[in-house]
Amino acid sequence: QVQLVESGGGLVKPAGSLRLSCAASGFTFSDYYMSWIRQAPGKGLEWVSYISGNGRIIYYADSVEGRFTISRDNAKNSLYLQMNSLRAEDTAVYYCARLKDTYDILNGYQPDWAFDIWGQGTMVTVSS
């Protein structure tokens, strides 16, 4: 079945680094934009970043621009988030999510800009 499984979370000191992974299965990974979304304890959802199916289109939230790097390996059906210069305010559950898309004969697969499949999340705690 369609599934996303995150891993790589844990406890890290401020200014430290961490790399999150998301393993996808049950669908043609390379056809979809993918995204990271986070949720601080007791807080709302915050979009972090997304990447196109071929990896050429990437956007970040202002809060992580220059510190986080999203990437993907379509051969391994995997999405990644390299997080550097971590701060206490980066403490959150990080979700990997697939962006729903529609096939267009002229433009191929185009995102509908809605997250239709979510992983279970991985917790990142930044603390000394």
Added chain:
Amino acid sequence: QSALTQPASVSGSPGQSITISCTATSSGVGDYNYVSWYQQHPGKAPKLMIYEVSNRPSGVPDRFSGSRSGNTASLTISGLQAEDEADYYCNSYTISSTLVFGGGTKLTVL
């Protein structure tokens, strides 16, 4: 501060209808028809309920509907049920090619 404003909480009794609003407070947000809604139960991952303002994914009950008027999108739940009690978030694609969530609304079924 989120560019999408939602009420912090709404409530309703079983069988009633409730509406959750999502108002774009920044220019360039909500200009597209790419507004989606998510339901999140405690300790669980969010679930897509509505996409492109008013479309329901397969498996989502037709009690859930979405609409938009100007810079405000709305999620309406009719025939409220106990299992609808959850947090609800709106999301929109922006003119900057980014995405933004509303602050979330806690729905209480009385």
